[in-house]
Structure formats: C-alpha cells, structure tokens
Amino acid sequence: MNHLPRSNAGEHTPHGPPLILKHDLPASFVLFLISIPLSLGIAHATGAPLMAGIISAVIGGVVVGAISGAPLQISGPGTGLVVIVAGLVAQFGWAATAAITLAAGMLQLALGLTGISRVVMSLSPAVVHGMLAGIGISIAAGQLVVVLGGTAASSVPANLALLPGEVAGASLGSVIAGAVAIAVLLVWPRVPRASLVPAPLVAVVLATALAFVLRLDVAHVDLPDSHALTFPEMPQGNVGTVVTAIVTVALVASMESLLSAVATDRLHDGPRARLDKELIAQGTGNVLAGALGGFPISGGLARSSTNVAAGAKTRYAAIFQGVWIAVAVLAFSPALELIPLSALAGVLFVVGLKLVSLQRMRNLLQHREFVVYAVTVLGVVLFGLLEGVVAGLVVALLRALYRLTHCSVRVEGNRVCVRGSLVFLGVGRLVRELRGMPQGETVVLELHVDYLDHASYEAINDWREGYERLGGRVRVDEVHDTWFDRANQGKPGRRKTLPGPLPRWFAPWSHWQGTPGAVTLPAQRASAESDPMLLGMREFERRSAPLVRPFLHELAMRGQRPQQLFITCADSRVVPNLITTSGPGDLFCVRNIGNLVPMSSAEDRSVGAAVEYAVEILNVSTIVVCGHSDCGAMKALVSGSAPRGSHLRSWLRNAEPSLIRFHAPTAPGCAELPVADRLAVANVAQQLDNLLGYPSVREAIVAGTLTLKGMYFDISNARVYLVDADRNGLEPVPSPA
Structure with missing residues (x-):
C-alpha cells in the first residue's frame, strides 16, 4: 500500500547526475554483461540472424527504456517468444518475420492507446505460469539438442525424437562447451559474493576460453556485417495465418511485458509501472525492431530483477545498457565471434528450466489450480503456444463456472444444509438427498445461498409439497438472504447476493428461528427442540464454532x-x-x-x-x-x-x-x-x-x-x-x- 501514493508522481522522481553515476551507471554494466549472451542465445535458438538479437537489445534498452512506463524494467529479445519466432522463421523466413514483428508493434500501440492493458491482469495466473513453463520446456528441449552438436527442431516432440541420435553422435567439443556453461550457471550463484559478477557472463567467458585453449571443434558465433540489416518483406501465404501470427506475437509480447512490469514493481520501492504507457513503449520498440530486422521485443523479469538487484534507480540504467551493447558490437565483434554456439545454448537451456518453477507448482496445488497449469503446459509443449494457452483458458473458465454454480449439500439427521449458489446444475444432488429423508418427520432445509434460480426453487417446492402430503413437515431456514421466500411470493431475486458483514441470524432468537425470511411450517417439537438457548447453542456449534475455533484456540494458548x-x-x-x-x-x-x-x-x-x-x-x-x-x-x-x-x-x-x-x-x-x-x-x-x-x-x-x-x-x-x-x-x- 505504501507504493500507491508514489505511482502518481513516479515519473517526477528527482534524479540528477549524482544519482545516475552512483546507481544507474554501475547497474548498466551488469545488465550489458548479461544481455550480450542472452540476446545472442535467444536469436540463435530461433534460427534468426544473431544480429537480430543485438538490434533488439539496443532498441529495447535505448528506445523502450527512454519512454517506458516501467522505468526499472529491462526490455530486449523476448524469452517467451522463442517458440513462436522459431515457427515463424521456419514458415515465412526472417524478412517476413520482421514484417510480422513490425505489425505486432503497431497492434501493441493501438492496444496501449485504448487503455486495454489491464485486461491482461484478469488472466488466470495458472494459465500465465503454465504458458511460461511450457515455453521453458520447449526452449530447454531445443537447446539440449544444440548442446549435443545438432540443430534444434521447431517443436518439443521433434526435439525429443532427435535426442537419441544426437546422443549417439554427439560432438565432443559442443558437449564440453555447453556442459561448462550449464555447470557454471548452476554452481556460480552458490559461490560467496559471486553475485557481483553475472553468472551468464562467467559461463560464456569460461566456455569460450576453454574452447579456445583446447582448440575444440565447435561452431562459433558468426556476426554479419553490422551494416547488413534485414528489412521487412510482406509475408507470403494465407492472410488468416499471417493475421494470427501478428496477433499471437503482439499478445504474448504484451502479456510477458506487463506481467514482468507488475512483478518488477514488487521488487523495489520506486515509481510504480504505468501499464498503458509501458505497452505503448513496447509497441514502439517492436515497430523499430521490425523495421530494422530485429527480434521481437518484450520486457523480461530475469533482466529486470537483475537491474533492481544491481541498484538501479531510474530508466538511465536501461538506456546506458543499450548504448554499451551497441559499442561492444561495433568495436569488439571479433571477440564475440569466439563464443561457441553450444555455450549460448547451455545458457538458454538453464534459462528455460528456470521458467519451470517448483515453488509455483506447490502454490497452485495448494490453491487447487494445478490442473489449469498442467493443461496449459502440456498444450504448449505438445501442440504450440496458442493452442496451449487456449486450452488452459478453457479449463480455467470451466473450473470457474463450476465453482460459481457449485453448492455443497450436507445432511445432519433431519437437517439438510445447502451452501453456495443453487442453480439447475447442482439441484440434482440436492433433490437426491431430499428424497432420501425418512417419511413422516420434520425436515429442516437450511439455505446458505447467494443465488437460487427458478429451476432450483421449483425442485425444492415440488419436493416439499410431496413430502407434506405424505404426513411430513418441512421448515426452510434462510440464513443470508430470502431467495426461497421471495420466489414463494412471486418476487424472485435477479442478482447474486453481495457478501455482507453479518449473516441474517445475527439477531434475536425470534428472528432467525423462522419468523421473517424463512418458510416455517407447523410447530417445532416440544422440549429441547423448542428451547431457544439450546437451539442457539446448536447453531453456534454448527455455524460459528468452525470459524472461530482457530482464533479461540490461540486465545486459550496465550491467555487474555x-x-x-x-x-x-x-x-x-x-x-x-x-x-x-x-x-x-x-x-x-x-x-x-x-x-x-x-x-x-x-x-x-x-x-x-x-x-x-x-x-x-x-x-x-x-x-x-x-x-x-x-x-x-x-x-x-x-x-x-x-x-x-x-x-x-x-x-x-x-x-x-x-x-x-x-x-x-x-x-x-x-x-x-x-x-x-x-x-x-x-x-x-x-x-x-x-x-x-x-x-x-x-x-x-x-x-x-x-x-x-x-x-x-x-x-x-x-x-x-x-x-x-x-x-x-x-x-x-x-x-x-
């Protein structure tokens, strides 16, 4: 909550040369050292020109960083877009993919101007994290093939099919360079004070040095002439397929950027992200990236969290990072061309695995959302990103529909307690329980419902009339609202009951025992059944005790x-x-x-x-x-x-x-x-x-x-x-x- 007041003044946070030199300049060097290997690795993983990753890293830093709505977010080649872009390159070629990136950027600009960016926050977290995990598995499977010396296919099943043959004929040099990079990434964070030097940089430097000293037979980075830019060309093929590709790139890049911006906000106390402005910045970056033959851009949590951890305070860290990348490529491209491709693949392999979070799985299991997560992951891995996300959304919507319409029915002797929303989808179970009640008794139907549709009312009323014709008695107690009573009077409710601070039975005994708001048929049993205090004690044990028991237990333990x-x-x-x-x-x-x-x-x-x-x-x-x-x-x-x-x-x-x-x-x-x-x-x-x-x-x-x-x-x-x-x-x- 302390962050909210800052959000309005976030762009006006004072910053001058002392702040920039003390915090942002050092952070920008850390980001630069991470971005080079990641940008090259992401581009190589998709079959795009390696320079495309560098172009996007520069644009993401300088352009997007300058106008970003999330000043501490770092943008560059999108990790979440690897699978999509790989498919586009294989289907259309790189020049057409650049045109798709440009069009996706224009769509992002339009979405940002309409203020629709907050809709992404309505997506089920299980679907979002399932999508990221599916992308991570896809990246890891493809890069494992590259580490073994092969060429990655465009899908996980195809890469898994390649693995046996690649293992049998693995290139020793590629395996050594890739294994060194993977080992360093896994071990480096555990070395004391090692966080001062980025792990990806150490991994790539050590693998490169080892390959150079041992003269390993490996494929190296091949940077084209920096002046040889790839300009966009109109994609050839079905219009519907091209439009789908544009929308997919725009939505995935936007979703990754906005979710990363929100997650980055949790890591610092600076200005809060302005999501519409951030989406406009991402769209601008992708228009430029597409026009210059760059990789699709998105904000990334890995780079952004590094930026925060490195002490950055303003957007200048992102801008300087882009400048350093441009200088490095122009002045030191021969050094970059010594990097083994399998070392970059090893970096991407670990990055992909980190997108599959065991902690997130445990959280989703606790909240009973793991099914949505698993369906999304399997859909992305087996069929593709768009198909997996749609499958996850369908399952999430079905589960939400089930929860919104589901009611619980509990039978306690001659009392039937119903909780939730009572609609036609759940009335069958209730009727079965009611028909199982012994004949000739007094049955209490206790309704804790926030909605009751006409089908449910008819079913309950028909059973009640039939039960009474056979000599039984029925009392309908309504606790939170009078849905049944109003329907009985021909004035049914139309909308779900909003949750209130107190249930209706928080009133004198004479009220909740059946007078207003409850259909009370013949008199109750005598003796203990009609003693108000005994009835009240019973109501406490049934309704209130389960809610207050943990709190009262704590009070009993620590005293008053x-x-x-x-x-x-x-x-x-x-x-x-x-x-x-x-x-x-x-x-x-x-x-x-x-x-x-x-x-x-x-x-x-x-x-x-x-x-x-x-x-x-x-x-x-x-x-x-x-x-x-x-x-x-x-x-x-x-x-x-x-x-x-x-x-x-x-x-x-x-x-x-x-x-x-x-x-x-x-x-x-x-x-x-x-x-x-x-x-x-x-x-x-x-x-x-x-x-x-x-x-x-x-x-x-x-x-x-x-x-x-x-x-x-x-x-x-x-x-x-x-x-x-x-x-x-x-x-x-x-x-x-």
Missing part, C-alpha cells in the same frame, strides 16, 4: 490480553461487542444494574475486584462506562419505584450521587432527552468520578497508562455517543483523521 475494561448495564438490549465491533479477547466486561461503580470496594466487592484486576493484572489501557437509553434502573431511581427492603432498592443507593449530579444545569445536547435518559448520561459521568476513588486507577492515570471514557448507547436509533463528564453532555463519535 484485553485493552479495555467495559462497564455497562445488564440490560439485554446492550451488546458490548456489537456496538464496539469487537470480538473475543477484546473487552473485559463488568455488567450490573445501572452500570454502577460503587465509590468504594466496601459497597460492592465484585466491581472493585474487577477494576483492580483489570488495571493491576491485565494492564488495560482504557476503562469505559457505558449507559443507555430507556434504562430501567434510571427509571426506578427517578420514580423511586424500587420496592422497600428489596435488593434493587439497596443497590440503587449507589446511584444517589448521580441524582445529585443530575440536578446540575442541563448540558447542551441533552435537553431534548427524556428525564430518565438525561439521568443515564449524568450517571455515566458520575461513575467516571467514582472510578477515581480507586487508588490503582488514580496511579495509572497519573502514570499516563490509563484513560477513562464515558459512552451512551441510544437503543432505538442504534447510535453511540461519547459522554462529556464535565458538562454531563453528549458528543458524537469523532470520525477517523
């Missing part, structure tokens, strides 16, 4: 630590936890007739003991005295109606100081109240004074560890006020600052 001593009247209409929105463990309560605090413990030892225990043992920070309207004790005090010699009359003697206080000038805001209610306000103020008669209370107040507060609860209007003890007046509860 309330912050307030709450002294209030015994009136049954005053519910302390309700009017203070508190729960178990929050309030240490004392209740008596008239919410009285005798001036000394000799008058009533129970109140005195509670006050001392709360202050000295529990260390409460607040003592609240709460009076209320229509108080019977105050009425008896005003009228003197308490019988002589009764315990009530004896107890009310403790309130005589309140009567004296009551005859003081009427405080503003109380003049319109009835006499007994004005006395109730004065009584609260008097009890606050009485509390000062307790030494422990006085000492805690002087020490600054305790405060006293007066409250008044207007029952009929459900309003709570604070009591001004100096004026015997009422004040509204202040709004939070």
Whole structure:
C-alpha cells in the first residue's frame, strides 16, 4: 500500500547526475554483461540472424527504456517468444518475420492507446505460469539438442525424437562447451559474493576460453556485417495465418511485458509501472525492431530483477545498457565471434528450466489450480503456444463456472444444509438427498445461498409439497438472504447476493428461528427442540464454532490480553461487542444494574475486584462506562419505584450521587432527552468520578497508562455517543483523521 501514493508522481522522481553515476551507471554494466549472451542465445535458438538479437537489445534498452512506463524494467529479445519466432522463421523466413514483428508493434500501440492493458491482469495466473513453463520446456528441449552438436527442431516432440541420435553422435567439443556453461550457471550463484559478477557472463567467458585453449571443434558465433540489416518483406501465404501470427506475437509480447512490469514493481520501492504507457513503449520498440530486422521485443523479469538487484534507480540504467551493447558490437565483434554456439545454448537451456518453477507448482496445488497449469503446459509443449494457452483458458473458465454454480449439500439427521449458489446444475444432488429423508418427520432445509434460480426453487417446492402430503413437515431456514421466500411470493431475486458483514441470524432468537425470511411450517417439537438457548447453542456449534475455533484456540494458548475494561448495564438490549465491533479477547466486561461503580470496594466487592484486576493484572489501557437509553434502573431511581427492603432498592443507593449530579444545569445536547435518559448520561459521568476513588486507577492515570471514557448507547436509533463528564453532555463519535 505504501507504493500507491508514489505511482502518481513516479515519473517526477528527482534524479540528477549524482544519482545516475552512483546507481544507474554501475547497474548498466551488469545488465550489458548479461544481455550480450542472452540476446545472442535467444536469436540463435530461433534460427534468426544473431544480429537480430543485438538490434533488439539496443532498441529495447535505448528506445523502450527512454519512454517506458516501467522505468526499472529491462526490455530486449523476448524469452517467451522463442517458440513462436522459431515457427515463424521456419514458415515465412526472417524478412517476413520482421514484417510480422513490425505489425505486432503497431497492434501493441493501438492496444496501449485504448487503455486495454489491464485486461491482461484478469488472466488466470495458472494459465500465465503454465504458458511460461511450457515455453521453458520447449526452449530447454531445443537447446539440449544444440548442446549435443545438432540443430534444434521447431517443436518439443521433434526435439525429443532427435535426442537419441544426437546422443549417439554427439560432438565432443559442443558437449564440453555447453556442459561448462550449464555447470557454471548452476554452481556460480552458490559461490560467496559471486553475485557481483553475472553468472551468464562467467559461463560464456569460461566456455569460450576453454574452447579456445583446447582448440575444440565447435561452431562459433558468426556476426554479419553490422551494416547488413534485414528489412521487412510482406509475408507470403494465407492472410488468416499471417493475421494470427501478428496477433499471437503482439499478445504474448504484451502479456510477458506487463506481467514482468507488475512483478518488477514488487521488487523495489520506486515509481510504480504505468501499464498503458509501458505497452505503448513496447509497441514502439517492436515497430523499430521490425523495421530494422530485429527480434521481437518484450520486457523480461530475469533482466529486470537483475537491474533492481544491481541498484538501479531510474530508466538511465536501461538506456546506458543499450548504448554499451551497441559499442561492444561495433568495436569488439571479433571477440564475440569466439563464443561457441553450444555455450549460448547451455545458457538458454538453464534459462528455460528456470521458467519451470517448483515453488509455483506447490502454490497452485495448494490453491487447487494445478490442473489449469498442467493443461496449459502440456498444450504448449505438445501442440504450440496458442493452442496451449487456449486450452488452459478453457479449463480455467470451466473450473470457474463450476465453482460459481457449485453448492455443497450436507445432511445432519433431519437437517439438510445447502451452501453456495443453487442453480439447475447442482439441484440434482440436492433433490437426491431430499428424497432420501425418512417419511413422516420434520425436515429442516437450511439455505446458505447467494443465488437460487427458478429451476432450483421449483425442485425444492415440488419436493416439499410431496413430502407434506405424505404426513411430513418441512421448515426452510434462510440464513443470508430470502431467495426461497421471495420466489414463494412471486418476487424472485435477479442478482447474486453481495457478501455482507453479518449473516441474517445475527439477531434475536425470534428472528432467525423462522419468523421473517424463512418458510416455517407447523410447530417445532416440544422440549429441547423448542428451547431457544439450546437451539442457539446448536447453531453456534454448527455455524460459528468452525470459524472461530482457530482464533479461540490461540486465545486459550496465550491467555487474555484485553485493552479495555467495559462497564455497562445488564440490560439485554446492550451488546458490548456489537456496538464496539469487537470480538473475543477484546473487552473485559463488568455488567450490573445501572452500570454502577460503587465509590468504594466496601459497597460492592465484585466491581472493585474487577477494576483492580483489570488495571493491576491485565494492564488495560482504557476503562469505559457505558449507559443507555430507556434504562430501567434510571427509571426506578427517578420514580423511586424500587420496592422497600428489596435488593434493587439497596443497590440503587449507589446511584444517589448521580441524582445529585443530575440536578446540575442541563448540558447542551441533552435537553431534548427524556428525564430518565438525561439521568443515564449524568450517571455515566458520575461513575467516571467514582472510578477515581480507586487508588490503582488514580496511579495509572497519573502514570499516563490509563484513560477513562464515558459512552451512551441510544437503543432505538442504534447510535453511540461519547459522554462529556464535565458538562454531563453528549458528543458524537469523532470520525477517523
């Protein structure tokens, strides 16, 4: 939440030469060292010209970095596009693929201008991560063939079919260079302080040095003349196929970039990503990349997380990185051409495997989303990226439909409890359970539903009428809303019930036991079946206990630590936890007739003991005295109606100081109240004074560890006020600052 205020001012974060030189310049060198091998490896993995990867790395750094909506995201050749681009190169050739990239960039620009970028966040995470895992497996399978000295095919099944032959005739030089690169990438992060030097750089340098020293027979990087750019050409073939390719590149590049931008935001405290602007920047980069024969561009989490870890603070890290890549290619291309292709393949092999996250799988298993993930992965691996994503989305939608329309049915004796949305898809199971109930009994159908369609209502009503014709009785209890009752009256609901803070049965027993909102047919059984308290205990065990049991167990283990001593009247209409929105463990309560605090413990030892225990043992920070309207004790005090010699009359003697206080000038805001209610306000103020008669209370107040507060609860209007003890007046509860 702390990030939100910065998002509006993210582009105006002050940055000057000191900040750039201290943070962004060093980070840009780290990025440069990573981007060179990754860019070359990604291009080689697809059959694209190696210079295409370099061109996109430069454009992604300089152009996209300069106008990006996510300043700390690093863009370049898209890892998630490897499988797609490999297929396009094989089908159309590189020049036509460049044209497709250019058109995809224009589509991204249009999408960014429409503000549709946030739609990508509505995709199921299981589908997105399944897509990335499928791409990772595809990359790893293809690059393993290259490490063995072969040429990768365009699909995972084809690459797996090539493996036996490649293993049998493996090129020793390629295997050594690739194995060294893979081993370094796996081991380097475990070396102390090794993170100062990027692992991909170390892997490629060591593999290259080894191949040079041992004169290994391996294929090397072959960079064409930097002036020999490939310009786009119109793709030849079916228009529908070309359009599908453009849309696929645009959507996958956009999805990878936007998800990476959101994930990068979680890694730093700087400006938040502006997704529409980021999509426009990516589109601009792909238009330029396509026009110059570059690889399709997208934002990448691997490079972006490295940028954050290296200490970058502004977009200048990305810009400088692009500049260093351009300088390196122009000035040091002979050195780059010493790199073995199998070393780059080893780097990409590990990058692909890292896209398959075991931690993500565990999380999806816990959230019961693994099926969607697995279907997406298998679809991408076996049939292609677009097919896999569509398959994952279909499964995700079917599961969402099932969850939205599914209801649980539980039978407990003669009570049938239904939870969820009750629609025609789930009514069959409910009817089977209802038809299995023994004849001639009283059956309670308890509905905890947020929607009930007409088919479900008809099914329940038909069963109820048939059951009653055979001598049985049916009671329909509706807990959260009155769907069945409204349908019974010919006024069915149309929309799902929005979740509310309280269930309907949070009310007096007479309400939830069946009067309003429930179809209550003949009388209940006698004895224990009709005892309100026993019924209430049963309802607690069934509905509330499972929800509060973990919390109460924790309270039982650590003991009570309330912050307030709450002294209030015994009136049954005053519910302390309700009017203070508190729960178990929050309030240490004392209740008596008239919410009285005798001036000394000799008058009533129970109140005195509670006050001392709360202050000295529990260390409460607040003592609240709460009076209320229509108080019977105050009425008896005003009228003197308490019988002589009764315990009530004896107890009310403790309130005589309140009567004296009551005859003081009427405080503003109380003049319109009835006499007994004005006395109730004065009584609260008097009890606050009485509390000062307790030494422990006085000492805690002087020490600054305790405060006293007066409250008044207007029952009929459900309003709570604070009591001004100096004026015997009422004040509204202040709004939070």
